[in-house]
Every structure is written in structure tokens, then in C-alpha cells.
Amino acid sequence: MxxxxxxxxxxxxxxxxxxxxxxxxxxxxxxxxxxxxxxxxxxxxxxxxxxxxxxxxxxxxxxxxxxxxxxxxxxxxxxxVGYLPQHHELFPHLTALDNVAFGVPGGDRSARRGRARAWLERLGLAHLADRRPRRLSGGERQKVALARALAAExxxxxxxxxxxxxxxxxxxxxxxxxxxxxxxxxxxxxxxxxxxxxxxxxxxxxxxxxxxxxxxxxxxxxxxxxxxxxxxxxxxxxxxxxx
Amino acid sequence: MSGRRLALLAGLPLLVVLVLPVVGLVAGTGPAELRAALAAPDTRAALGLSLRTTALATALLVAGGTPLAWWLSRGRHPRVVAAVQLPVVLPPAVMGVALLETFGRHGLLGAPLAAAGLSLPFSRAAVVLAQLVVAAPLYVLTAQAAFRGVSEDALLVARTLGRGPLGAWTAVALPAALPGLVGGAALAWARALGEFGATLLFAGNLPGRTRTLPLAIYAAMERDLAEARAVAVLLVAVALALLVGLRLLATREDADG
Missing domain, CATH: 3.40.50.300 (P-loop containing nucleotide triphosphate hydrolases)
Known part of the structure; x- marks a missing residue:
């Protein structure tokens, strides 16, 4: 091996x-x-x-x-590391987009948000970008948290x-x-x-x-x-x- | 009858007892009385002193209580929690005597304080200290509960996404708990504003120096009930403004998105 x-x-x-x-x-x-x-x-x-x-x-x-x-x-x-915990642990005070942008490496703020938006689109969540986690369903939260982990490359x-x-x-x-x-x-x-x-x-x-x-x-x-x-x-x- | 209605019905007498005295107080005070009280230099001095001392006490409480509450939220510390709760179960008069026995000239720390040229009792610092002590549990315990909602995994996610320990705390733990912290600070501020017993015993009732609004009510009662009533209404107004203002701040933060 x-x-x-x-x-x-x-x-x-x-x-x-x-x-x-x-x-x-x-x-x-x-x-x-x-x-x-x-x-x-x-x-x-x-x-x-x-x-x-x-x-x-x-x-x-x-x-x-x-x-x-x-x-x-x-x-x-x-x-x-990109970590998706069991209970998602989205940051409650940030929108879905800003949750995903949180760990995007490099670039300025708008570049990071642009890449975060692309990840939300890949997971079919673009329309929820401005929502806070409180207003997302369990499945949506999991996908946003997954996008956050992947967006960190x-x-x-x-x-x-x-x-x-x-x-x-x-x-x-x-x-x-x-x-x-x-x-x-x-x-x-x-x-x-x-x-x-x-x-x-x-x-x-x-x-x-x-x-x-x-x-x-x-x-x-x-x-x-x-x-x-x-x-x-x-x-x-x-x-x-x-x- | 539904269970919810039954619960409301059973709780209604308590609600009435809570609200009625405030209604009685406000209804019994005319605008003329209120204007006269506001114009009186004594009342103005007491109002100014109350606002300044409680603002300082609340600021000190938030500065020291936030890290303490965070530490408490990360583990099980029943004895420390009991110590923080102490001012809730002890009568304020007892706290006043205890403060005197600690910071007074013949108290526990009297000698070192005197050597440093400091004399706390019957000073404005004593007013602030008394308010700080009685209000502390309200802030620390509320903040602790708010911080408990921040999981270790949420902090770990923030760390993995590039934040150091302090960065993860300020980027995640603090904003997530903020509505609770603001609520706790509002409660503590209102409690400090109403502080009477410990202040009277530890700081005295010196006009213009340590006479806060509650003590002004007490002093006015001896002379003129109408004046006492007017100052009391003033205190209600300040406390309500504070609670409503901070609540608005917390919910606005919470409402969008």
C-alpha cells in the first residue's frame, strides 16, 4: 500500500x-x-x-x-479544515450568504461573497441567500452549512x-x-x-x-x-x- | 374552556397586583406636580446622579460580567453560580452592611484602602459599588444563559474557518449572544436605578452627593407625599424608557433577515 x-x-x-x-x-x-x-x-x-x-x-x-x-x-x-457538524451550527446572526462567505479564503469582501453565492447556487439555495438560519428549514440549514464547509476549499x-x-x-x-x-x-x-x-x-x-x-x-x-x-x-x- | 385560557385566568390576579400599583401611582400624579418636581433642584440633582452612577455601574458590570458569564457558560460551576446569585437572596440592607464591613474604615479592606488614601463609604463610588453588587446577578446570569446557546462546535467551525480563539469568540459567540446580553444589561440597569437599601446604608443619603432617585423619594416622603409621588413617577418613566429602548435595540438586531 x-x-x-x-x-x-x-x-x-x-x-x-x-x-x-x-x-x-x-x-x-x-x-x-x-x-x-x-x-x-x-x-x-x-x-x-x-x-x-x-x-x-x-x-x-x-x-x-x-x-x-x-x-x-x-x-x-x-x-x-471544512467541517460540517451534526447540528449544522450556522452562525445565527449572519445571513446564509455571509455564513458561507465566512470561511472563503483570500480576496476582498465582495470577491468572497461572490464565491459564496456561487456555492449557494450549486446547492440550489441562491434564493435563500439573504435569510438568517432561523428562517431556514432543517434541510436548507444543512445545505448552507455544507456550502460553508466546501467554500473554504x-x-x-x-x-x-x-x-x-x-x-x-x-x-x-x-x-x-x-x-x-x-x-x-x-x-x-x-x-x-x-x-x-x-x-x-x-x-x-x-x-x-x-x-x-x-x-x-x-x-x-x-x-x-x-x-x-x-x-x-x-x-x-x-x-x-x-x- | 381551553387550558391556555384557564392558565391566564389563574394568573390574572397576580398580573393585576403587579400592574395596578403603577397605574395608581401614575393616575394619582398630575402634570403640574410632575413639572414642579422636575423643576426642583434636588430632584434634578438626584436624577442626574442616578443616571450617571447607574450608567457607570452598568458599564463596569458588562465589562466584568461578560467574561465571567462566558466562563460560567463553558462548564459546571454550581458554587460560583451560587456566589453570583447571593445578592438576589440577601436583602439589600444586608448587602449594605456587608459592603460597609468590607470597605468601611474598620472593615476588612479598611486599612489598605486608607493607606492608599481612599475612603469609599458615603461617596459616589459607594453608590456605584452598591448598584453594581445588587444588579450583578441579573446581568451575569442572563448573559450566562445567552452564552450557553453558543455550542463548542459553532466555535470550532469558526476556528477551522481561520479565526483564532479570540477571533472566533468575537465573530461568533458575542454576536450570537448579543440579544441576551442587551436584555440582561437592561434588567441590571433598571435594578441599579431602583437600588435603595444597600445605597442608604453604604453610601448614605447626602443631597447632591449620594442621594439617588429612590433615596430622593424616601427623603421627600418625610416632607410632602405629592413630591414623593412625582419623583416616583419620574423614576418609573426613566426605568420604562430604559427597558423599552434597549428591548427595541435587541429586537431590531433580531428582526431583519
Whole structure:
């Protein structure tokens, strides 16, 4: 295997619960799956820089983000991250457009807003540009937050259930858009999803997390055939014998 | 009858008891009385003193209370919260005695203050300090609740999008909590404006020096009920103007978009 694009070897203490993660993934999108409370969101926060491991090393795209042995930890603002959290976390005092423009790199204000508007258009949200989050539906909020993460042109894209709030008819377009974005050159993308269509479309490196540990990992197509693990068996059950 | 109506009906007597005295006060005061009170130098001095001291107390409270409220909002600190709540449960008179026992000549900090050439009791600084202490819980606890609405993930998103710790706070946490902060400041200001007991005991009732509007009412009661009534109406007007003004400010910020 070539040099891994993502490497996490870390021990985390989370107020009683402990996590010990050993994860290595090749280039291409990485999908985290696993039961609620397994630690998927915690892993995204670790990558974003929202929490530090007790001990360990995190490398993404050839850059060392954290190395406790060397005493180094890049702050979140130096990681080039686009993060879509589970609860969207749009900034309530800003319009949809200004939320997206918040992280657009470089240029003056009007250039940044222009690029933000282009992202809203790509997600079919141009008509909502001047709305505050309070006046958006759950699905609209999720798309605006996704646009905000993508507009940052991140080297490290972190998406926590990016289509969970979208209705089924809105998902295919976002799924197709993300299929390209997850494989953007020079980008490491980690996405939490349990949507079978997304897994089949994105063909990610699949990582199963349970109780704070990586219990299975490999190409999606490979793990889809495994019937020995209850979580994977249930996740891929709709495929029947096609997998 | 619907449940909502029943609730209103059950709460109506309380609402009446709250509103009726203010109506009685305003109805019983004629414009002539009010003009006379406003023309009196004593009342003007008290009004000016009240506005200046409460503005300063509120500004100091916002300056110190905002970081404290933010810190409180980021974790569980029940003992510190209890300490902040103390002025709510203690009678203002007790706060007045406590301030005297702390900052008075024979108080806890009396000697060092005297050595520095400072004497707080019965000064304007004492008026401000008394107002600050009794109004503090209203601002700090309201601000804490407003800051609780700012999630760690929202701050993390702002950080990942290029802001440092302070930048993320000023760009995201502060504006998101602003309506709550303004509301808390309005409540605290109104409470400071009405502060009486602690001021009387710690700062005294010296005309032109420490006699704020509430103390002016108290002093006028001894001479002339009509004058006291007029000053009271004046105080109601100032407090209402403050509450309505700041509320408008907060909702205008909130309404568009």
C-alpha cells in the first residue's frame, strides 16, 4: 500500500470514557460508520482540532496535525479544515450568504461573497441567500452549512452525516456533488454516513468504529461482503447477495 | 374552556397586583406636580446622579460580567453560580452592611484602602459599588444563559474557518449572544436605578452627593407625599424608557433577515 493519506494513532480521555484509535487509510474518501456514541463525531473533532489526544499522532495528507511526543499540535485555524457538524451550527446572526462567505479564503469582501453565492447556487439555495438560519428549514440549514464547509476549499473535509436532514428527493444532487468534492485533488475527506446509496456511490475506505475503537476497516466493497460482523451485516443487508 | 385560557385566568390576579400599583401611582400624579418636581433642584440633582452612577455601574458590570458569564457558560460551576446569585437572596440592607464591613474604615479592606488614601463609604463610588453588587446577578446570569446557546462546535467551525480563539469568540459567540446580553444589561440597569437599601446604608443619603432617585423619594416622603409621588413617577418613566429602548435595540438586531 502507498503512503497512507490519513493516519490516526491516538488515545483520548473524554470525561470517563476512553478512546484508543488506530486508523490508517489510503487516498480517497474515508467513511466512518458505527453505532451511536461509538466515537465517530469525536474523531471528526480530533481531526478539526477541537480536542487534543492524551497521547498520539495524527497525520493527514502528509501533514502532521498532532504529535504529542514531539509536542506539536496545529491549531484548528492552521489545518485548512471544512467541517460540517451534526447540528449544522450556522452562525445565527449572519445571513446564509455571509455564513458561507465566512470561511472563503483570500480576496476582498465582495470577491468572497461572490464565491459564496456561487456555492449557494450549486446547492440550489441562491434564493435563500439573504435569510438568517432561523428562517431556514432543517434541510436548507444543512445545505448552507455544507456550502460553508466546501467554500473554504479545505484540504481536510469533515462531514458529519451531510445528508441526514435532507428529504430523499434532495439527496441525489448532493450525493453527486459530494462524489466529486470528496475526491478533489490534494484533499483528505472523512465523512460519517449510514446511507447505503452514498456508500455505494462514493466507494470510500470504510472504517467501523465501536466503543471508541476501530474494529474493522477496508475498501467499502470488501466490507460489504462481510457477514461476520452484526453492524456491517445490518448496514449492507439490503444488498442481499449482490455485494 | 381551553387550558391556555384557564392558565391566564389563574394568573390574572397576580398580573393585576403587579400592574395596578403603577397605574395608581401614575393616575394619582398630575402634570403640574410632575413639572414642579422636575423643576426642583434636588430632584434634578438626584436624577442626574442616578443616571450617571447607574450608567457607570452598568458599564463596569458588562465589562466584568461578560467574561465571567462566558466562563460560567463553558462548564459546571454550581458554587460560583451560587456566589453570583447571593445578592438576589440577601436583602439589600444586608448587602449594605456587608459592603460597609468590607470597605468601611474598620472593615476588612479598611486599612489598605486608607493607606492608599481612599475612603469609599458615603461617596459616589459607594453608590456605584452598591448598584453594581445588587444588579450583578441579573446581568451575569442572563448573559450566562445567552452564552450557553453558543455550542463548542459553532466555535470550532469558526476556528477551522481561520479565526483564532479570540477571533472566533468575537465573530461568533458575542454576536450570537448579543440579544441576551442587551436584555440582561437592561434588567441590571433598571435594578441599579431602583437600588435603595444597600445605597442608604453604604453610601448614605447626602443631597447632591449620594442621594439617588429612590433615596430622593424616601427623603421627600418625610416632607410632602405629592413630591414623593412625582419623583416616583419620574423614576418609573426613566426605568420604562430604559427597558423599552434597549428591548427595541435587541429586537431590531433580531428582526431583519
Amino acid at each position: 502507498a503512503e497512507p493519506a490519513l493516519e490516526i494513532r491516538a488515545r483520548l480521555a473524554l470525561g470517563g470514557a476512553a478512546m484508543a484509535v488506530d486508523l490508517s487509510a489510503p487516498a480517497g474518501p474515508v467513511a466512518l460508520v458505527g453505532p451511536n456514541g461509538a466515537g465517530k463525531t469525536t474523531l471528526l473533532r480530533l481531526l478539526a482540532g477541537g480536542l487534543r489526544p492524551e497521547a498520539g499522532r495524527v497525520v493527514a495528507g502528509g501533514r502532521v496535525l498532532v504529535d504529542t511526543a514531539a509536542g506539536t499540535a496545529l491549531p484548528p485555524e492552521a489545518r485548512g 479545505p484540504r481536510l473535509l469533515l462531514l458529519d452525516e451531510p445528508t441526514a436532514a435532507l428529504d430523499v428527493t434532495a439527496r441525489p444532487a448532493v450525493r453527486a456533488l459530494l462524489a466529486a468534492e470528496l475526491r478533489a485533488p490534494g484533499r483528505v475527506a472523512v465523512v460519517v454516513t449510514h446511507d447505503l446509496r452514498e456508500l455505494l456511490a462514493w466507494r470510500p475506505h470504510l472504517v467501523l468504529v465501536e466503543a471508541g475503537r476501530v474494529v474493522a476497516a477496508g475498501p467499502c466493497a470488501e466490507l460489504a461482503r462481510r457477514r461476520d460482523h452484526p453492524f456491517l451485516a445490518e448496514l449492507f443487508a439490503p444488498l442481499g447477495d449482490r455485494a
